Amino acid sequence: MTQGQYVAAAYGVVFVFVLAYVAIIAAKLARLQRQTTELLRLAQRRQQPDRETADAGPREVLHEA
Amino acid sequence: MSLLAPVRSLPGLAALTTLLMGVALMLALIVAPEDADQGVSQRIFYIHVPIALTAYFCFALGAWKALLLLARGDERYDLESYVAIHQGTIFGSLTLLTGSIWAKASWGIWWTWSSNQLVLFLVLFLFYCAYFMLRFSLEDGPQRGRTCAVYALFGVALIPVSFLAIRMAQDFIHPTVFTRHGPQMSGSMFTAFCFCWAAVTLLAYLLYRVELAGKRVDANLRELREALQ
Numbered sequence: 217m218t219q220g221q222y223v224a225a226a227y228g229v230v231f232v233f234v235l236a237y238v239a240i241i242a243a244k245l246a247r248l249q250r251q252t253t254e255l256l257r258l259a260q261r262r263q264q265p266d267r268e269t270a271d272a273g274p275r276e277v278l279h280e281a
Numbered sequence: 282m283s284l285l286a287p288v289r290s291l292p293g294l295a296a297l298t299t300l301l302m303g304v305a306l307m308l309a310l311i312v313a314p315e316d317a318d319q320g321v322s323q324r325i326f327y328i329h330v331p332i333a334l335t336a337y338f339c340f341a342l343g344a345w346k347a348l349l350l351l352a353r354g355d356e357r358y359d360l361e362s363y364v365a366i367h368q369g370t371i372f373g374s375l376t377l378l379t380g381s382i383w384a385k386a387s388w389g390i391w392w393t394w395s396s397n398q399l400v401l402f403l404v405l406f407l408f409y410c411a412y413f414m415l416r417f418s419l420e421d422g423p424q425r426g427r428t429c430a431v432y433a434l435f436g437v438a439l440i441p442v443s444f445l446a447i448r449m450a451q452d453f454i455h456p457t458v459f460t461r462h463g464p465q466m467s468g469s470m471f472t473a474f475c476f477c478w479a480a481v482t483l484l485a486y487l488l489y490r491v492e493l494a495g496k497r498v499d500a501n502l503r504e505l506r507e508a509l510q
Contacts, residue, residue, distance in 0.1 A: 222386035
């Protein structure tokens with residue numbers, strides 16, 4: 217190997233490390249996005265029965281009246 | 282709103298780091314003159330030394346955060362200490378890799394066990410690698426945070442030993458550039474070095490902030506999941 221190739225290898229190693237780090241962060245971001253979507257669906261599912269109960273409540277009262 | 286404030290400054294910080302890194306690389310690889318003694322391989326110095334100094338800084342930051350955890354008992358310092366030490370090991374492994382390449386280019390060997398400063402840096406690096414083994418072998422909680430903080434504080438004692446070993450060593454392998462008489466290099470070389478040091482430090486700070494933000498979002502999501510289920 218020539219001296220120039222060693223210099224390229226040293227700088228290349230740093231570049232690859234930074235690139236790998238960015239790839240790991242990107243994978244983590246995708247996972248967080250997936251989890252956020254799951255939580256959003258879970259929150260919507262929980263909100264749905266609550267809304268149905270709230271809608272049914274006053275109607276029953278009116279029926280009784 | 283206040284939770285998102287630290288994340289908002291990250292794109293600006295990333296842009297500044299990219300700009301500074303570009304200028305630093307241009308200065309190190311094109312503008313700085315070739316060393317009369319070592320030739321072109323001396324250009325590894327501009328990346329190797331700033332990375333090594335940043336690794337020391339990250340380990341010291343991890344120890345400082347560990348001290349704050351023990352003194353104030355605030356749990357957020359545990360995560361900050363862990364992330365700083367994680368950054369330190371990343372930059373530590375890069376120090377070992379770039380140092381080995383430089384040693385091979387200049388002296389024809391990848392590694393020597395007879396050099397105290399190389400071995401001491403390896404000891405420091407392995408010590409902090411063991412930090413993760415300790416951390417992941419303990420159950421999550423305040424007790425783990427305190428145990429890891431004490432371990433991180435023990436490791437910081439190795440930093441001055443490793444740093445001074447380079448100055449005290451009398452062997453041939455590791456040159457001393459910064460002496461009591463100032464930097465032993467020309468003005469343009471020193472400027473290139475300063476830019477590289479600033480760029481690598483800023484890169485480490487950016488990675489530290491990104492990782493910390495990711496871990497905090499992760500923890501918040503976990504809490505949210507527990508609250509919803």
